[in-house]
Amino acid sequence: MYDLVIRNARMLTHDELVDIGVRDGRIVEISDEMNERGVQEVDAAGDLLLSPFVESHIHLDSVLTAGEPRYNESGTLFEGIQVWTERKPSLTEQDVMKRALTALKWQMANGILHVRTHVDVCDPNLTAVKAMLKVKERVAPYMGLQIVAFPQEGIASFDGGKELMEEALRLGVDVVGAIPHYEYTREMGIDSLHTCFHLAQKYDRLIDVHCDEIDDEQSRFVETVATLALQTGLRERVTASHTTAMHSYNGAYAYKLFRLLRNSGINMVANPLINITLQGRFDSYPTRRGVTRIKEMWRSGINVSLGHDDILDPWYPLGIGSMLQVAHMAIHTSHMTGMQEIAETIHMITERAARTLQIESEYGIEIGKPASFILLPGSDAFDLIRRQPMPRYVVSRGKIVAATDPAVTKVFTDLGEEERIDFRKPLT
Numbered sequence: 263m264y265d266l267v268i269r270n271a272r273m274l275t276h277d278e279l280v281d282i283g284v285r286d287g288r289i290v291e292i293s294d295e296m297n298e299r300g301v302q303e304v305d306a307a308g309d310l311l312l313s314p315f316v317e318s319h320i321h322l323d324s325v326l327t328a329g330e331p332r333y334n335e336s337g338t339l340f341e342g343i344q345v346w347t348e349r350k351p352s353l354t355e356q357d358v359m360k361r362a363l364t365a366l367k368w369q370m371a372n373g374i375l376h377v378r379t380h381v382d383v384c385d386p387n388l389t390a391v392k393a394m395l396k397v398k399e400r401v402a403p404y405m406g407l408q409i410v411a412f413p414q415e416g417i418a419s420f421d422g423g424k425e426l427m428e429e430a431l432r433l434g435v436d437v438v439g440a441i442p443h444y445e446y447t448r449e450m451g452i453d454s455l456h457t458c459f460h461l462a463q464k465y466d467r468l469i470d471v472h473c474d475e476i477d478d479e480q481s482r483f484v485e486t487v488a489t490l491a492l493q494t495g496l497r498e499r500v501t502a503s504h505t506t507a508m509h510s511y512n513g514a515y516a517y518k519l520f521r522l523l524r525n526s527g528i529n530m531v532a533n534p535l536i537n538i539t540l541q542g543r544f545d546s547y548p549t550r551r552g553v554t555r556i557k558e559m560w561r562s563g564i565n566v567s568l569g570h571d572d573i574l575d576p577w578y579p580l581g582i583g584s585m586l587q588v589a590h591m592a593i594h595t596s597h598m599t600g601m602q603e604i605a606e607t608i609h610m611i612t613e614r615a616a617r618t619l620q621i622e623s624e625y626g627i628e629i630g631k632p633a634s635f636i637l638l639p640g641s642d643a644f645d646l647i648r649r650q651p652m653p654r655y656v657v658s659r660g661k662i663v664a665a666t667d668p669a670v671t672k673v674f675t676d677l678g679e680e681e682r683i684d685f686r687k688p689l690t
């Protein structure tokens with residue numbers, strides 16, 4: 263007898279429906295027709311079975327603060343940082359924990375079970391860091407949460423910036439951040455990256471840099487991040503997020519850069535929802551999209567994953583925590599409407615994002631791995647992107663942690679016999 267059996271699930275890689283057997287929180291059997299019974303049984307009825315979505319870039323300390331103390335009316339990154347600086351003095355641990363836990367539950371309901379959150383350390387009290395470490399413990403039975411020490415106002419340009427980064431690492435954050443394009447000068451930006459790599463080596467942590475998030479084609483810190491990743495041997499333990507300046511690089515430089523990015527083995531995270539919104543604000547027409555080169559990097563063999571970045575905060579006034587919304591936007595901003603391209607965006611919010619977080623050994627639908635997966639009412643990758651359904655079930659380590667009843671829509675006309683509308687493309 264298994265603890266849980268899922269029957270008649272459709273995997274993206276198989277034609278036949280499969281059954282999944284779970285015992286002690288791990289997958290113990292995957293077969294076409296399982297004889298063993300389960301204490302709990304779920305009939306997936308042909309729903310898609312996917313590894314859980316992975317959120318590789320979100321700011322959980324600022325979620326759900328949009329309008330506090332005021333809205334970001336210009337819509338720029340810089341007014342966003344200013345509004346956040348005004349909100350920061352009123353942060354309490356309780357305030358951060360309440361908002362972060364709400365957003366994490368939204369994410370769980372949307373099928374996300376692994377999250378990397380950036381947390382601002384430019385606060386002498388490190389209030390948000392302390393709160394997020396408690397949140398990490400609270401959600402640990404259900405979700406994996408990685409915390410990045412993120413210096414929103416700079417390491418070199420903020421008074422005591424380096425000491426606050428180091429204190430956050432001592433408190434136990436998982437990843438070292440940096441924001442070189444925001445430092446006062448290019449030299450201070452380079453200096454901040456050396457500090458970041460030094461700290462990662464000293465404390466044996468991963469690296470995730472907010473890198474070149476600006477429309478300035480002269481912002482080229484990503485080449486330093488990749489070179490340091492090569493020289494230190496940290497390679498795939500390093501991630502460059504945003505890199506929106508790459509949108510504006512000339513072709514010759516981008517070509518040269520891609521070779522370095524590939525050789526370095528670093529991960530790239532694009533945040534299309536936020537960067538299509540924040541970038542291009544200083545352009546007259548034509549207005550740049552300002553999203554990094556998702557398609558071109560993926561085609562060059564570089565690991566690219568997608569992040570939501572913000573939910574209802576000074577940088578983005580929308581969002582429900584859905585990775586399918588993120589993928590949908592990536593497809594639009596990056597001209598990825600080809601068959602293979604649309605399917606690829608699902609990998610960018612699952613396996614590729616797991617590689618960014620370096621959690622691959624415990625991720626995936628395989629015998630022996632944790633029984634963490636989602637069941638979505640959909641027929642294929644296209645269908646998921648087009649309709650963006652909520653998962654019918656979210657299973658974490660063998661336990662159902664969220665469930666959504668699919669909406670039923672009916673049409674009352676004489677335009678045919680069918681009253682119930684199914685937005686799925688009929689399977690032939």
Ligand SMILES: [Zn+2]
Nearest residue numbers: 319380472571
């Ligand atoms: Zn960010």
